[in-house]
Amino acid sequence: MSQNSQNHIIATIVENKPGVLFRVTNMIRRRGFNIESLSVGPLNDGSLARMTLIVRGDEKTVELVARNLHKLVEVIKVKRLNLENSVLRELALIKINAEDSKTRTDLTHYVRIFRGRIVDVSPKTMTVEVTGDPKKINAFLELTKGLGIREVARTGIVALARGTESV
16 A cells, blocks of 8 residues: 555445445455445435445545446445545444442543443443544543453444535
8 A cells, every 4th residue: 555545435325235235345345445444324215325435545546446336336426525524423332341439430430521321331341332533432442441341342434524515
């Protein structure tokens, strides 16, 4: 990968039917890209879905990927979003060791600071939900790793262009 390699957001509207996700991801794989993040969800009536991909590469090669996505029959629309002019969100569920009261108190404070939520408590663990941009989630993970993170599940990034622009 070149020195100018960075993350790029590609938002697509695709037909919501079996095999479309495979065709999109396989096309990207064939061009030697790694998908850093992928999220897919149905739109209003369920016949279409929105797919948000984060791919790493330089400007020229990512533009080639976007053009090739247009060629897939099931792809209705492709739009590259500007990282600086987009709202990015991700959700993470993090299960953390919390066997003593001091750890539980510390973790509760961290959750409040990061505007997260405690969604499950057991005698030995607490599960926390944190939503925000990936940097926020990474910061929370870094802060709590000393407590003993047992498990992490992340949704992948969803993104919308700021203002009136849409896909």
